[in-house]
Amino acid sequence: MKLVFATHNKNKLKEVKALLPKHIEILSLDDIGCHEEIPEEADTIEENAIGKANYIRDQYGYNCFADDTGLEVKALKGAPGVYSARYAGPEKNDQSNVKKLLKDLEDKDDRTARFKTVIALNLENEKILFQGIAKGEITTAPKGDKGFGYDPVFKPEGFEKTFAELPLSEKNKISHRAKAMKQLIDYFRS
Numbered sequence: 001m002k003l004v005f006a007t008h009n010k011n012k013l014k015e016v017k018a019l020l021p022k023h024i025e026i027l028s029l030d031d032i033g034c035h036e037e038i039p040e041e042a043d044t045i046e047e048n049a050i051g052k053a054n055y056i057r058d059q060y061g062y063n064c065f066a067d068d069t070g071l072e073v074k075a076l077k078g079a080p081g082v083y084s085a086r087y088a089g090p091e092k093n094d095q096s097n098v099k100k101l102l103k104d105l106e107d108k109d110d111r112t113a114r115f116k117t118v119i120a121l122n123l124e125n126e127k128i129l130f131q132g133i134a135k136g137e138i139t140t141a142p143k144g145d146k147g148f149g150y151d152p153v154f155k156p157e158g159f160e161k162t163f164a165e166l167p168l169s170e171k172n173k174i175s176h177r178a179k180a181m182k183q184l185i186d187y188f189r190s
Contacts, residue, residue: 053065
């Protein structure tokens with residue numbers, strides 16, 4: 001089965017390919033000739049994921065799944081949330097986003113946070129949502145060189161290392177994206 005994962009992000013693509021069964025061939029946006037940036041203008045993570053999956057199905061005719069992820073920090077009333085990728089500006093720079101997050105948390109004692117991923121599957125125009133949550137806290141400084149986004153400052157519950165310090169194989173057992181992907185995989189197996 002061929003299925004498009006609506007992303008240009010090679011790190012996300014690598015994570016997802018490692019999780020999905022081999023009988024599902026994952027195509028990226030680049031593989032189908034979609035080089036435009038799909039708009040993310042919704043007010044919720046769920047709506048952004050649905051919008052991206054529908055866009056690929058409507059414009060390119062492929063069965064597709066798309067994800068949207070947000071980092072929700074308790075002391076910041078859920079921010080950056082749906083704006084996580086562009087928290088420090090429209091250029092979507094990971095280092096700038098992390099720097100802004102750490103600055104916004106300088107005077108906060110509660111560093112509790114969670115990553116939330118929603119995957120929207122558009123399969124023959126049937127739409128299904130899958131959600132994964134990873135709870136943890138924001139560190140005071142970046143640590144590790146693996147992963148991407150906020151991984152260097154997110155320490156998952158029960159771990160002393162950030163996502164960026166964990167090997168991909170370990171992160172893929174506990175991450176928000178892995179939890180949502182497990183639900184997607186279980187859907188294809190049932």
